[in-house]
Amino acid sequence: MSREILAVFPAGGPRGSRPAEEKAQQLTAAGRPATVVMDLDSDRFLVVPAGAS
Numbered sequence: 001m002s003r004e005i006l007a008v009f010p011a012g013g014p015r016g017s018r019p020a021e022e023k024a025q026q027l028t029a030a031g032r033p034a035t036v037v038m039d040l041d042s043d044r045f046l047v048v049p050a051g052a053s
Contacts, residue, residue: 003048004048004049005046005047005048006023006027006032006034006047006048006049007020007023007046007047008044008045008046008047009023009044009045009047010043010044010045011038011043011044011045012043020036020045020046020047021036023047024036024047027047028050032049033049033050033051034047034048034049034050035047035048035049035050036048
């Protein structure tokens with residue numbers, strides 16, 4: 001099964017930094033609803049279209 005991935009960010013970021021959530025918020029504000037999910041296998045945050053499962 002393939003899934004559209006809009007952006008990828010490493011899980012280990014500076015304390016207080018949330019680049020994946022910020023990117024999802026920017027996309028949503030621009031009219032492309034997005035959300036963040038965690039890919040445990042690769043230890044990354046993925047920004048995907050909202051409603052994707």
